[in-house]
Amino acid sequence: MSSLVQDALAHATTALLTADLGLAEKVIQEDATIDTIQHELDARTINLMARQQPVASDLRALVSSLRMSADLERMGDLADHIAKLARKRFPGTAVPPELALTIDEMGRTAGKIIAKMSSVIEHRDIARALEIEADDDEMDVLHRKIITTLLADDWGYGVETAIDMTLLARFYERCADHAVSIARRVYFLVTGEYAAPRA
Amino acid sequence: MSSLVQDALAHATTALLTADLGLAEKVIQEDATIDTIQHELDARTINLMARQQPVASDLRALVSSLRMSADLERMGDLADHIAKLARKRFPGTAVPPELALTIDEMGRTAGKIIAKMSSVIEHRDIARALEIEADDDEMDVLHRKIITTLLADDWGYGVETAIDMTLLARFYERCADHAVSIARRVYFLVTGEYAAPRA
Numbered sequence: 001m002s003s004l005v006q007d008a009l010a011h012a013t014t015a016l017l018t019a020d021l022g023l024a025e026k027v028i029q030e031d032a033t034i035d036t037i038q039h040e041l042d043a044r045t046i047n048l049m050a051r052q053q054p055v056a057s058d059l060r061a062l063v064s065s066l067r068m069s070a071d072l073e074r075m076g077d078l079a080d081h082i083a084k085l086a087r088k089r090f091p092g093t094a095v096p097p098e099l100a101l102t103i104d105e106m107g108r109t110a111g112k113i114i115a116k117m118s119s120v121i122e123h124r125d126i127a128r129a130l131e132i133e134a135d136d137d138e139m140d141v142l143h144r145k146i147i148t149t150l151l152a153d154d155w156g157y158g159v160e161t162a163i164d165m166t167l168l169a170r171f172y173e174r175c176a177d178h179a180v181s182i183a184r185r186v187y188f189l190v191t192g193e194y195a196a197p198r199a
Numbered sequence: 200m201s202s203l204v205q206d207a208l209a210h211a212t213t214a215l216l217t218a219d220l221g222l223a224e225k226v227i228q229e230d231a232t233i234d235t236i237q238h239e240l241d242a243r244t245i246n247l248m249a250r251q252q253p254v255a256s257d258l259r260a261l262v263s264s265l266r267m268s269a270d271l272e273r274m275g276d277l278a279d280h281i282a283k284l285a286r287k288r289f290p291g292t293a294v295p296p297e298l299a300l301t302i303d304e305m306g307r308t309a310g311k312i313i314a315k316m317s318s319v320i321e322h323r324d325i326a327r328a329l330e331i332e333a334d335d336d337e338m339d340v341l342h343r344k345i346i347t348t349l350l351a352d353d354w355g356y357g358v359e360t361a362i363d364m365t366l367l368a369r370f371y372e373r374c375a376d377h378a379v380s381i382a383r384r385v386y387f388l389v390t391g392e393y394a395a396p397r398a
Binding site: 046049050053054055056059060063066067070147150151155159160162163166167170 | 245248249252253254255258259262265266269346349350354358359361362365366369
């Protein structure tokens with residue numbers, strides 16, 4: 001799921017910035033695959049709960065699996081929303097040239113966060129789980145940069161583009177939030193403690 | 200949790216429309232209460248899973264409880280976001296007079312949906328679970344009405360207010376989505392079938 005989500009977000013960003021309708025359609029179609037994997041994964045998790053009667057840390061891991069699959073499914077939805085906006089504005093682009101670089105950075109920052117999150121899930125890599133907190137701060141900086149640009153006196157793209165950019169910035173930021181949430185769950189599973197709140 | 204969420208959203212809407220700073224602060228503070236209840240509820244749910252070793256429908260109900268508490272917690276966050284926007288724009292109001300009625304309707308529609316959702320949770324009221332789907336369609340109509348107003352040639356409130364309204368409309372809509380999701384989970388628990396998709 002995490003690698004499909006990573007691809008979906010990267011492709012959605014490319015589709016958005018290059019007005020690639022085919023790629024946008026691909027992301028939109030493949031969201032159903034992510035949903036299907038979630039349903040199968042959750043069914044297996046619940047089946048294990050019923051058959052193995054787990055307690056303590058095994059049960060906590062299974063409960064965390066249900067929560068993480070919900071986060072990943074939602075991240076897929078957010079990539080789908082980005083792709084749908086790319087499709088809606090085709091053959092134009094939703095993102096004006098002045099903001100293309102910042103959206104590209106948001107996409108790359110989200111990609112970096114998701115890649116680290118995958119490593120946290122796969123290898124229970126606690127050091128990386130803590131790095132994600134700082135990466136998420138970068139995302140917040142990029143988000144504020146977008147809003148500052150929209151509010152500048154020389155904003156020349158009107159309200160529709162401002163609405164698009166407001167939603168896009170939020171989709172990337174929420175996607176990162178879900179990745180942070182997953183990293184924190186793994187951190188808790190491994191250490192039994194909550195990750196230190198960000199400074 | 201559902202009655203606290205219902206109050207939080209109603210108070211956030213009033214704070215927003217009447218620039219009531221004290222009420223906005225109250226909603227923001229009480230979000231922590233909703234989060235605490237979620238943690239306690241989930242701890243009890245996981246404890247039941249470990250001690251009672253439930254299978255079949257009992258296990259499904261407990262898993263659904265974990266998912267519904269996550270939806271309710273997120274609904275509380277969305278009310279908190281609305282209250283924070285009211286606070287940010289104080290002593291002004293985020294909502295221009297032309298849109299106050301529509302935001303008020305979004306708040307009332309969300310309140311109606313949350314009240315029905317509470318009844319669905321408490322009484323496993325399946326008929327009401329189906330009604331919520333239609334109520335959510337009303338919410339989508341109100342959302343489109345907001346966006347149409349923002350895009351009209353005579354929109355005279357500039358980009359900052361357009362950004363505020365875009366996010367507000369999304370917060371109300373997402374809140375309703377989570378309530379729909381909870382109603383569908385209860386429907387599935389009671390009937391073993393998924394609620395019919397909306398026409």
